[in-house]
Amino acid sequence: MMKKKVLLFLAILTVQVGISQTIDKVKLDTYFNVLEVNNKFMGSVALMKDGEIVYANQIGFSDIETKKKPDDNTKYRIGSISKTFTATLVFKAIEEGRIKLEQTIENYFPSVRNSSEITIADLLNHRSGIYNFTNDEVYLSYNTEHKSEEELLSIISEYESAFEPNTKSEYSNSNYVLLSFILEKLYNKSFAEILREKIVHPIGLKNTYFGGKIDIEKNEANSYKGDWEIQTETDMSIPLGAGGIISDPSDILLFAEALFNHKIVSEERVTQMQTLKDNYGMGLFKMPFYEKYSFGHTGGIDGFSSMFGYFPEEKSAFALTSNGTNFNNNDIAIALLSALFNRDFTVPSFETYKVSSDDLEVYLGIYSSPSFPLKITITKSGAILVAQATGQPSFSLDATEKDKFKFDQAGVVMEFDTKNNQMTLKQGGGVFVLAKE
Structure with a gap:
C-alpha cells in the first residue's frame, strides 16, 4: 500500500556546522x-x-x-x-x-x-x-x-x-x-x-x-x-x-x-x-x-x-x-x-530487559490525557507488552529497563510510573503524560 504520511527530520539546534571533509x-x-x-x-x-x-x-x-x-x-x-x-x-x-x-x-x-x-x-x-x-x-x-x-x-x-x-x-x-x-x-x-x-x-x-x-x-x-x-x-x-x-x-x-x-x-x-x-x-x-x-x-x-x-x-x-x-x-x-555533516550520532543498542508475564500486570490498562488526542490501551501477550492507540494497529513493546519500553519502528518510548498510575509517552521530540483510567 502506498503510504500517505511523511516523516520529517528533527530540527533541534541552530548552530553552523560545515560539511566534513571525510565521512566516518x-x-x-x-x-x-x-x-x-x-x-x-x-x-x-x-x-x-x-x-x-x-x-x-x-x-x-x-x-x-x-x-x-x-x-x-x-x-x-x-x-x-x-x-x-x-x-x-x-x-x-x-x-x-x-x-x-x-x-x-x-x-x-x-x-x-x-x-x-x-x-x-x-x-x-x-x-x-x-x-x-x-x-x-x-x-x-x-x-x-x-x-x-x-x-x-x-x-x-x-x-x-x-x-x-x-x-x-x-x-x-x-x-x-x-x-x-x-x-x-x-x-x-x-x-x-x-x-x-x-x-x-x-x-x-x-x-x-x-x-x-x-x-x-x-x-x-x-x-x-x-x-x-x-x-x-x-x-x-x-x-x-x-x-x-x-x-x-x-x-x-x-x-x-x-x-x-x-x-x-x-x-x-x-x-x-x-x-x-x-x-x-x-x-x-x-x-x-x-x-x-x-x-x-x-x-x-x-x-x-x-x-x-x-x-x-x-x-x-x-x-x-x-x-x-x-x-x-x-x-x-x-x-x-x-x-x-560531521555531527555526532549514536550506534543503537538493542539490549533488552528481561520481564515476566507477571511483571507486566502493573502496566495494563487504558491511558489518556486531555492534551493527547488518542487513548493508549496497554495489554500483554505472554511476556510481551502490547500497546494500541485509538483506531490504530497494535504493536509490541521491547523492555529496555525497569518500567521503560520502546517501539523502534515509530520512535516511541513509554515510561511507566506505577505509583502514580501514569505513563509518559515520548515520540519525535514530544513528551506526553497520560493517566491510567
Missing part, C-alpha cells in the same frame, strides 16, 4: 551492522557530496528464501518517491508546450468530481480535493490485481470530493495516478516509455525503470515485514507514477543531483516544485535537519520504504531504500546526515 565510514558501517544483526533493517543507503557518491552500504537479504544478499545494483520499489519523477515529467511536458499548470482537467477526466475547477497545479500540489483511493479499506481487496485506466478512473470518480479544489492541501495518490494518465495522453506513450526517454536515458540512470512483477533474477528485491514475512505485491498498473517506479539509492541521488542542478528542467521549474503550499511542494517536501534543509520525498509500498533529500546549498544528499524495516527510517536518515 567505519562508524556508519558499525551502525548498519548493528541494525543487520538485530534484524532491524534490510536495504541500501547512499550519501552524496558535491555530486559524487561518497558512501554506500547494503545490508540484509534481497530475497530471504534464497539467502540472496543485496549489492550496489539491487533494485527496490521506491513507492511515493515516484511522485518526484512524475512531477518532473509534468514540468518537462510544460516546457515542451504540451500542457500548462493552470489548465483544468475536465477534458481528460469529465467523470471526476470538480474536474472543471481542478488544475494541473492542484494535482501536483495535492490541492485537488480528489479522495485518496488507497485510503479506502477496500483498496487492499484489489491492489494485487491488474487495473486498466478505465477501471481506475471508475474507482477514483465514485468518491465524493474531500474538499473544494485549491482550498487546502491533503495528500492523495489519486492526483498522481491521474497525472500519469495525462502524461500518457500527451506523449501517446506508456508511462514506462516516457520515464525512460525523458529522465532515465538522458541522465544515465542504470537501475531505474517502471516496475512490474518482482523478478529476483533481475536483482530486484522482495519485501518483508515483522519477522521478515514476505509481502504480497501491489500490481504496478495501480500506483503508476504515484508509486510504481523501481530504483536504488545511487540512482535516486543522481536523479536528484540532475534535477536540482537544472539538467532536466529549468531553474524556474525546479523553484516551482520547491514552492510550498500548506507544506506541500509539487512532488517535493521540505525536510529540515538542524539549521539546514533538504527537498525530497518519502515512499512506502507493500513492505518497501524509502526516503531521499537533496540539500541545495550544500549540494549534498542522502537516500535509503528498504525492503524490510523494524526500525525508524527517520533515525537512520539522521545517522546518515550526521555523518555527512
Whole structure:
C-alpha cells in the first residue's frame, strides 16, 4: 500500500556546522551492522557530496528464501518517491508546450468530481480535493490485481470530493495516478516509455525503470515485514507514477543531483516544485535537519520504504531504500546526515530487559490525557507488552529497563510510573503524560 504520511527530520539546534571533509565510514558501517544483526533493517543507503557518491552500504537479504544478499545494483520499489519523477515529467511536458499548470482537467477526466475547477497545479500540489483511493479499506481487496485506466478512473470518480479544489492541501495518490494518465495522453506513450526517454536515458540512470512483477533474477528485491514475512505485491498498473517506479539509492541521488542542478528542467521549474503550499511542494517536501534543509520525498509500498533529500546549498544528499524495516527510517536518515555533516550520532543498542508475564500486570490498562488526542490501551501477550492507540494497529513493546519500553519502528518510548498510575509517552521530540483510567 502506498503510504500517505511523511516523516520529517528533527530540527533541534541552530548552530553552523560545515560539511566534513571525510565521512566516518567505519562508524556508519558499525551502525548498519548493528541494525543487520538485530534484524532491524534490510536495504541500501547512499550519501552524496558535491555530486559524487561518497558512501554506500547494503545490508540484509534481497530475497530471504534464497539467502540472496543485496549489492550496489539491487533494485527496490521506491513507492511515493515516484511522485518526484512524475512531477518532473509534468514540468518537462510544460516546457515542451504540451500542457500548462493552470489548465483544468475536465477534458481528460469529465467523470471526476470538480474536474472543471481542478488544475494541473492542484494535482501536483495535492490541492485537488480528489479522495485518496488507497485510503479506502477496500483498496487492499484489489491492489494485487491488474487495473486498466478505465477501471481506475471508475474507482477514483465514485468518491465524493474531500474538499473544494485549491482550498487546502491533503495528500492523495489519486492526483498522481491521474497525472500519469495525462502524461500518457500527451506523449501517446506508456508511462514506462516516457520515464525512460525523458529522465532515465538522458541522465544515465542504470537501475531505474517502471516496475512490474518482482523478478529476483533481475536483482530486484522482495519485501518483508515483522519477522521478515514476505509481502504480497501491489500490481504496478495501480500506483503508476504515484508509486510504481523501481530504483536504488545511487540512482535516486543522481536523479536528484540532475534535477536540482537544472539538467532536466529549468531553474524556474525546479523553484516551482520547491514552492510550498500548506507544506506541500509539487512532488517535493521540505525536510529540515538542524539549521539546514533538504527537498525530497518519502515512499512506502507493500513492505518497501524509502526516503531521499537533496540539500541545495550544500549540494549534498542522502537516500535509503528498504525492503524490510523494524526500525525508524527517520533515525537512520539522521545517522546518515550526521555523518555527512560531521555531527555526532549514536550506534543503537538493542539490549533488552528481561520481564515476566507477571511483571507486566502493573502496566495494563487504558491511558489518556486531555492534551493527547488518542487513548493508549496497554495489554500483554505472554511476556510481551502490547500497546494500541485509538483506531490504530497494535504493536509490541521491547523492555529496555525497569518500567521503560520502546517501539523502534515509530520512535516511541513509554515510561511507566506505577505509583502514580501514569505513563509518559515520548515520540519525535514530544513528551506526553497520560493517566491510567
